[in-house]
Amino acid sequence: MQKKVFDDSIEYFQVMDENGAIDQALFPKEVTDQKIVEMYKWMAFARALDAKALSLQRQGRIATYAPLVGQEGEQVGSALALGQNDYFVPNFRQHGVFLVRGAPIDKIVLGWRGYEDGGAVPKGFNALAVAVPVATQLPHAAGLAFALMQRKNGGAVLGYVGDGGTSEGDFYESLNFAGAKKVPLVILIEDNEWAISVPRSEQTAAQTLAQKAMAAGIKGVQVDGNDVIGVYKVVKDALDEARKGNPMLVEVLTYRMSMHTTADDPTKYRSDAEVEAWKNKDPLLRVRKYLQSKNLWDDTKEQQMQDDQRKKIDDAVAVAESFKEDPTSMFQNIYSFMPEVLNDELEEAKEAGFWQTGAQ
Amino acid sequence: MMANMVTALNNAHDLIMKENDKVVVLGEDVAKDGGVFRVTDGLFQKYGPNRVLDTPLAESSIIGTAIGMAIGGLRPIAEIQFAGFMLLGFSQLLNHAARYRARTRSTLTVPMIVRTPVSGGVRTLEHHSDSPETYYSHIGGLIVVEPSNPYDAKGLLIRAAHMNDPVVFLEPTKLYRLFKQEIPDEMYEVPIGKANIVQAGDDLTIIANGTMVPVVKDAVAKKGTNAEIIDLRTINPLDETTIIESAKKTGRVMIVHEASLSFGLGAEVAARIAEKAIFELDAPVMRVAAPSLPYPQPGYEKYFVPNTEKVSQAIDKIMSV
Numbered sequence: 001m002q003k004k005v006f007d008d009s010i011e012y013f014q015v016m017d018e019n020g021a022i023d024q025a026l027f028p029k030e031v032t033d034q035k036i037v038e039m040y041k042w043m044a045f046a047r048a049l050d051a052k053a054l055s056l057q058r059q060g061r062i063a064t065y066a067p068l069v070g071q072e073g074e075q076v077g078s079a080l081a082l083g084q085n086d087y088f089v090p091n092f093r094q095h096g097v098f099l100v101r102g103a104p105i106d107k108i109v110l111g112w113r114g115y116e117d118g119g120a121v122p123k124g125f126n127a128l129a130v131a132v133p134v135a136t137q138l139p140h141a142a143g144l145a146f147a148l149m150q151r152k153n154g155g156a157v158l159g160y161v162g163d164g165g166t167s168e169g170d171f172y173e174s175l176n177f178a179g180a181k182k183v184p185l186v187i188l189i190e191d192n193e194w195a196i197s198v199p200r201s202e203q204t205a206a207q208t209l210a211q212k213a214m215a216a217g218i219k220g221v222q223v224d225g226n227d228v229i230g231v232y233k234v235v236k237d238a239l240d241e242a243r244k245g246n247p248m249l250v251e252v253l254t255y256r257m258s259m260h261t262t263a264d265d266p267t268k269y270r271s272d273a274e275v276e277a278w279k280n281k282d283p284l285l286r287v288r289k290y291l292q293s294k295n296l297w298d299d300t301k302e303q304q305m306q307d308d309q310r311k312k313i314d315d316a317v318a319v320a321e322s323f324k325e326d327p328t329s330m331f332q333n334i335y336s337f338m339p340e341v342l343n344d345e346l347e348e349a350k351e352a353g354f355w356q357t358g359a360q
Numbered sequence: 361m362m363a364n365m366v367t368a369l370n371n372a373h374d375l376i377m378k379e380n381d382k383v384v385v386l387g388e389d390v391a392k393d394g395g396v397f398r399v400t401d402g403l404f405q406k407y408g409p410n411r412v413l414d415t416p417l418a419e420s421s422i423i424g425t426a427i428g429m430a431i432g433g434l435r436p437i438a439e440i441q442f443a444g445f446m447l448l449g450f451s452q453l454l455n456h457a458a459r460y461r462a463r464t465r466s467t468l469t470v471p472m473i474v475r476t477p478v479s480g481g482v483r484t485l486e487h488h489s490d491s492p493e494t495y496y497s498h499i500g501g502l503i504v505v506e507p508s509n510p511y512d513a514k515g516l517l518i519r520a521a522h523m524n525d526p527v528v529f530l531e532p533t534k535l536y537r538l539f540k541q542e543i544p545d546e547m548y549e550v551p552i553g554k555a556n557i558v559q560a561g562d563d564l565t566i567i568a569n570g571t572m573v574p575v576v577k578d579a580v581a582k583k584g585t586n587a588e589i590i591d592l593r594t595i596n597p598l599d600e601t602t603i604i605e606s607a608k609k610t611g612r613v614m615i616v617h618e619a620s621l622s623f624g625l626g627a628e629v630a631a632r633i634a635e636k637a638i639f640e641l642d643a644p645v646m647r648v649a650a651p652s653l654p655y656p657q658p659g660y661e662k663y664f665v666p667n668t669e670k671v672s673q674a675i676d677k678i679m680s681v
């Protein structure tokens with residue numbers, strides 16, 4: 001005997017196209033014009049902060065930095081889709097999500113300057129810490145979702161990962177746990193076409209990354225990642241589904257417009273023409289076109305917004321740069337108590353002034 | 361040729377690949393990009409996609425497939441982008457690479473090299489600065505090597521490629537481009553299991569590895585101490601003979617490593633000296649290392665990594681006993 005025992009397909013969503021035209025059938029009713037203005041401002045804010053970070057890095061004022069430019073649409077859209085009790089679980093490029101969710105900008109900058117003090121989570125800020133090892137944060141996201149489910153607080157978890165990250169075991173294991181235990185988890189893949197120098201097409205033979213959900217018995221969808229409204233809708237619907245016990249995988253299709261990090265040279269492995277072509281799909285451009293066509297935006301408003309955002313960023317950088325480091329904090333945040341042997345090491349270091357004076 | 365550690369390693373790869381067509385290089389971004397530190401630069405263009413593989417982003421499978429390739433008759437050289445991410449392949453290394461020979465009574469062996477940048481001092485992100493030499497040395501079965509200069513880097517990599525064992529090859533990021541050295545153009549081996557006496561001396565023995573070798577040299581020069589400096593070069597198996605002979609000669613021993621103090625390399629070296637040379641010592645063995653806590657983010661690393669000042673103060677202390 002031979003028969004088909006499994007069949008599935010992947011759907012792709014786009015609400016606003018590159019020219020700012022809207023698919024009314026998919027348009028979420030709660031999105032007012034005011035909300036679209038808000039989305040636009042957040043995207044511009046994320047881009048301005050990103051540009052500032054790059055210039056700070058070039059001046060040696062922050063450590064290695066991973067730019068987000070080009071990915072503002074998916075980061076803002078998904079962050080705005082989160083509800084009051086929802087959590088997000090970042091990898092390392094989600095500065096835009098931190099910003100929209102209300103992380104203090106000076107703390108974001110302090111983290112970039114290389115201080116754990118910037119990673120201290122403000123009370124009521126529902127997020128885990130930046131995770132540098134790719135995809136290792138996703139099991140935490142699945143476990144956190146299980147905890148929220150048990151505590152019945154109605155919250156869901158949105159975990160972020162890159163296209164490259166979908167090759168790691170932790171990615172599959174998290175999807176599988178989520179499906180098996182029916183936890184309120186959505187994993188969002190920022191498919192930006194590149195994992196450092198490895199293109200999406202060489203990362204896997206799978207036609208879509210969304211279909212990786214199927215092996216875990218959960219649902220996967222694709223959305224235009226440069227369509228902020230589309231991402232907002234798809235992620236919001238996915239979080240609602242997850243809350244009902246149906247975890248989901250969302251693949252957002254976007255593009256890493258800049259270098260992988262400030263330590264990377266993309267001219268070694270990709271063409272300028274490829275980057276140029278993606279400029280037409282810019283997530284801000286299409287929203288601005290839409291807003292201008294409805295007389296909701298003009299150059300004066302743009303200027304005001306930029307001035308306002310620049311001031312907020314500059315003020316935050318000044319606060320971050322006035323931070324007084326305290327090396328004893330390294331020792332005081334390792335255990336819930338101070339072991340005697342560690343305290344001995346701390347005392348010795350203090351006595352020697354942490355060996356910071358020049359050698360005699 | 362004049363070479364820094366990156367060009368020395370790159371040249372070693374080229375010679376090894378030319379010599380033996382069973383050698384394959386694999387890892388994240390090692391092909392077109394030439395590795396994020398450019399150690400494998402140009403190899404893809406020269407040897408093609410069957411011998412230089414950009415793998416999917418998955419460390420456990422990089423190390424696991426390398427084990428399979430090695431058992432299957434190839435000689436893989438795997439690159440793990442940073443030491444912190446090698447932990448995702450820890451199971452493959454300790455559960456399999458280290459034990460295959462024992463498990464099969466030497467009928468199936470794993471001739472492979474896993475290279476990774478280690479240690480800090482270069483202001484980078486979390487997990488990019490760890491010093492993991494003892495993790496891989498502890499259970500036995502894995503050879504662990506760590507050069508501190510371009511000459512040793514090339515010779516040790518070539519030696520490792522000629523052995524029939526799994527070798528963990530640790531490359532201090534800070535030393536990649538710190539200085540250049542004249543090295544032979546042709547193939548040569550630096551023995552594995554043999555420490556290097558960097559400088560002979562009578563009053564004090566200082567044993568160091570990786571990033572701490574230049575720090576120790578600097579401190580000794582500044583203090584003008586008549587110290588014998590030993591660069592371990594191979595962490596496992598340890599060159600006990602050189603250590604004990606020097607300890608007996610000078611009567612004072614200090615061990616300096618960047619990895620955290622507790623349960624570190626210093627403990628192992630000190631224990632061996634205690635067992636074999638304690639009655640010939642004039643002072644207790646001393647350890648200089650980073651504090652017993654995980655490597656901090658770059659803002660605090662200058663307070664964490666042992667520096668010249670810390671080693672100098674330790675020299676004063678041990679010489680005053």
Ligand SMILES: Cc1ncc(C[n+]2csc(CCOP(=O)(O)OP(=O)(O)O)c2C)c(N)n1
Binds near residue numbers: 093161164195417441
């Ligand atoms: C486990 C692990 N391996 C390797 C790295 C080094 N690394 C940092 S980002 C990256 C590529 C990530 O690509 P992707 O998941 O597509 O995310 P993107 O950088 O495009 O946002 C690599 C290999 C890492 N951080 N963690």
Ligand SMILES: [Mg+2]
Binds near residue numbers: 163164190192194195
């Ligand atoms: Mg990517």
